[in-house]
Amino acid sequence: MKILVCISKVPDTTTKISFKEDNTRFNDENVQWILNPTDEWYALVRALELKEKLGGTVTVIHVGKADSDPVIRKALALGADDAVRIDAEPADSYFTGAQIAEYARGKGFDIIFTGKETISYNGFMVGGVIAELLQLPFVSLASSLDMEGTTATIRREIEGGKEAVKVSAPFVVSATKGIAEPRIPNMRGIMSAKTKPLAVVQPAEVPQFTFIKSYELPPQRQSVKLVKPENISELVDLLHNEAKII
Amino acid sequence: MSVIVFAESTEGKFKKSAREAVSYASKIASNTGKEAIALALGTIDAAELSSLGKYGASKVLHVNDPRFDKFDSGAFAKAITQAVQKTNAEIVVLSFNDNGKALGPRLSARLKAGLVPGVIALPEIENNEFMVKKSVFSGKGFANYVITTPVKILSLSPNSMPVEQSDRSAAVEPFTVEVTDKDFAVQVVGVEKESQGVPLPEAEIVVSGGRGLKGPENWGMIEELAKTLGAATACSRAVSDVHWRPHHEHVGQTGLTIRPNLYIAVGISGAIQHLAGVNGSKYIVVINNDPEAPFFKYADYGVVGDAFEVVPKLTEALKKYFASNN
Numbered sequence: 001m002k003i004l005v006c007i008s009k010v011p012d013t014t015t016k017i018s019f020k021e022d023n024t025r026f027n028d029e030n031v032q033w034i035l036n037p038t039d040e041w042y043a044l045v046r047a048l049e050l051k052e053k054l055g056g057t058v059t060v061i062h063v064g065k066a067d068s069d070p071v072i073r074k075a076l077a078l079g080a081d082d083a084v085r086i087d088a089e090p091a092d093s094y095f096t097g098a099q100i101a102e103y104a105r106g107k108g109f110d111i112i113f114t115g116k117e118t119i120s121y122n123g124f125m126v127g128g129v130i131a132e133l134l135q136l137p138f139v140s141l142a143s144s145l146d147m148e149g150t151t152a153t154i155r156r157e158i159e160g161g162k163e164a165v166k167v168s169a170p171f172v173v174s175a176t177k178g179i180a181e182p183r184i185p186n187m188r189g190i191m192s193a194k195t196k197p198l199a200v201v202q203p204a205e206v207p208q209f210t211f212i213k214s215y216e217l218p219p220q221r222q223s224v225k226l227v228k229p230e231n232i233s234e235l236v237d238l239l240h241n242e243a244k245i246i
Numbered sequence: 247m248s249v250i251v252f253a254e255s256t257e258g259k260f261k262k263s264a265r266e267a268v269s270y271a272s273k274i275a276s277n278t279g280k281e282a283i284a285l286a287l288g289t290i291d292a293a294e295l296s297s298l299g300k301y302g303a304s305k306v307l308h309v310n311d312p313r314f315d316k317f318d319s320g321a322f323a324k325a326i327t328q329a330v331q332k333t334n335a336e337i338v339v340l341s342f343n344d345n346g347k348a349l350g351p352r353l354s355a356r357l358k359a360g361l362v363p364g365v366i367a368l369p370e371i372e373n374n375e376f377m378v379k380k381s382v383f384s385g386k387g388f389a390n391y392v393i394t395t396p397v398k399i400l401s402l403s404p405n406s407m408p409v410e411q412s413d414r415s416a417a418v419e420p421f422t423v424e425v426t427d428k429d430f431a432v433q434v435v436g437v438e439k440e441s442q443g444v445p446l447p448e449a450e451i452v453v454s455g456g457r458g459l460k461g462p463e464n465w466g467m468i469e470e471l472a473k474t475l476g477a478a479t480a481c482s483r484a485v486s487d488v489h490w491r492p493h494h495e496h497v498g499q500t501g502l503t504i505r506p507n508l509y510i511a512v513g514i515s516g517a518i519q520h521l522a523g524v525n526g527s528k529y530i531v532v533i534n535n536d537p538e539a540p541f542f543k544y545a546d547y548g549v550v551g552d553a554f555e556v557v558p559k560l561t562e563a564l565k566k567y568f569a570s571n572n
């Protein structure tokens with residue numbers, strides 16, 4: 001089984017978000033960058049489990065500049081065999097997906113994994129773009145995935161339940177919670193990650209379709225109105241008369 | 247020139263998100279002097295189809311092909327592409343729900359059209375620049391995206407735009423698309439329903455529990471409160487990680503981002519990762535026995551007290567209210 005896992009780099013989840021240059025850019029000062037949680041916890045770990053069970057290789061791929069190398073090394077420390085970095089700033093999710101599709105085309109990957117979304121731009125996009133450009137089936141939001149020969153049985157999240165699907169490799173799948181449990185890299189993994197191959201490849205000519213013109217912070221809430229437990233009907237009044245929710 | 251909106255259905259009925267999408271598309275259409283055309287795929291009866299007129303569709307194109315009763319992002323993208331091309335649509339509207347999240351990017355790649363996934367407002371069109379807002383950093387911020395391609399795709403976040411209704415009905419026209427069985431590469435073999443009530447992503451009211459509830463056996467009162475309000479239930483990551491509640495209830499930066507009208511947080515401390523996923527809620531109520539819990543800073547209404555005492559009381563008070571107001 002030849003598996004490709006798309007990994008992205010995002011601000012640590014504790015980051016207080018702010019913007020600069022008249023709210024036209026994300027302020028990355030003092031930001032700690034991490035491997036995107038769903039890519040690490042779910043997509044990569046399930047790919048590694050499949051490899052451990054069925055044999056094969058797990059390659060991680062990232063679109064980004066050299067400052068991404070530490071998060072790529074983390075993926076190698078967790079057990080990926082090798083890494084590819086496409087040397088370009090990810091301009092938008094279409095651009096990123098198209099770069100990965102151009103790289104993967106004709107290389108015979110059986111499964112291409114992505115996480116469900118980046119926690120930075122929340123696109124849910126890259127997997128679908130790759131699938132369409134390579135004319136592959138796409139299963140999104142997979143919370144379980146098992147292979148039998150070349151056929152996968154996948155459960156995917158749908159509103160209010162789950163849908164069970166079958167699909168034949170090659171295919172693209174986006175992973176969400178439930179598909180695997182997060183792992184922590186061990187010492188051997190961390191040591192070997194330093195010498196595993198990380199190929200830097202030149203980007204393909206692909207367009208971007210969108211750009212961000214400006215950012216905003218969410219509006220502040222008014223200070224909280226406290227209701228005493230013994231006067232709980234006051235809360236019902238507020239929900240009715242003030243919030244007009246009920 | 248037109249705005250085309252894909253109205254998703256399940257078991258022959260349009261989803262709530264489909265009505266929101268049609269209403270959103272028709273607002274864009276009337277602001278830009280265009281026509282809002284809805285596209286429906288699969289087995290749906292005539293009355294249901296024409297009901298989209300109420301939400302502003304002037305016409306409903308219906309592909310009456312039972313293969314579309316099951317979802318495949320590839321086949322659906324191919325069908326929608328044909329409708330976009332046939333109608334010369336410049337703006338394509340989808341729902342940013344579980345299927346829409348898979349469909350949008352495929353459609354973007356197929357049409358070579360920019361997609362903004364999860365928009366929360368109407369687009370602003372000025373000097374030929376088409377800009378629309380979406381939430382980023384899982385709700386910690388918003389970004390205004392400009393789409394630079396001639397055709398634009400917007401997928402609408404659930405619960406972000408009010409649905410407007412009139413008593414119009416839409417003309418239904420049969421529409422044929424060229425798809426082959428091979429386009430349905432993903433074979434749906436079964437569906438497991440998890441919640442009886444409203445699905446969490448669509449819910450207007452959400453009651454959510456955290457580690458302060460001590461154990462899964464104590465969720466009865468959360469469910470009772472939710473039932474009283476017609477709400478969905480949710481939980482913190484700490485709770486779903488230890489399997490007190492199913493994963494699909496996990497909200498926050500690494501779970502689901504939701505934007506209900508009312509979010510009631512019970513026994514949840516309000517960690518930054520949790521707040522990220524829920525601070526788009528219009529109103530937030532926090533019930534916590536620690537007056538210093540960070541969540542109170544981000545709440546509209548708060549009750550400092552023991553959840554085991556406050557929640558049943560609140561449920562009682564609400565039941566009384568509903569009994570005397572119905």
Ligand SMILES: Cc1cc2nc3c(=O)[nH]c(=O)nc-3n(C[C@H](O)[C@H](O)[C@H](O)COP(=O)(O)OP(=O)(O)OC[C@H]3O[C@@H](n4cnc5c(N)ncnc54)[C@H](O)[C@@H]3O)c2cc1C
Pocket residue numbers: 013037455456457458459481482483484485496497498499500501512513514515516517518519520523533534535536539551552553554
């Ligand atoms: C990478 C990363 C990603 C994360 N992503 C998420 C995410 O997406 N979503 C998420 O929720 N968390 C996330 N977290 C976890 C987050 O940091 C918190 O640990 C978590 O939200 C805490 O859950 P909690 O509020 O239920 O529990 P706690 O923090 O333990 O809070 C329990 C609260 O209950 C109150 N309480 C106790 N007893 C009672 C009582 N009898 N009555 C009323 N109140 C009571 C306490 O005062 C306390 O405030 C993430 C963490 C990391 C590191």
Ligand SMILES: Nc1ncnc2c1ncn2[C@@H]1O[C@H](COP(=O)(O)O)[C@@H](O)[C@H]1O
Pocket residue numbers: 006007008009036038039043061062063064090093096113114115116117118121122123124125126127
């Ligand atoms: N720069 C990137 N390089 C490689 N993969 C990425 C990149 N950005 C996003 N992805 C993958 O695509 C998924 C969805 O990202 P997005 O569409 O940006 O929300 C992520 O979970 C990653 O698996």
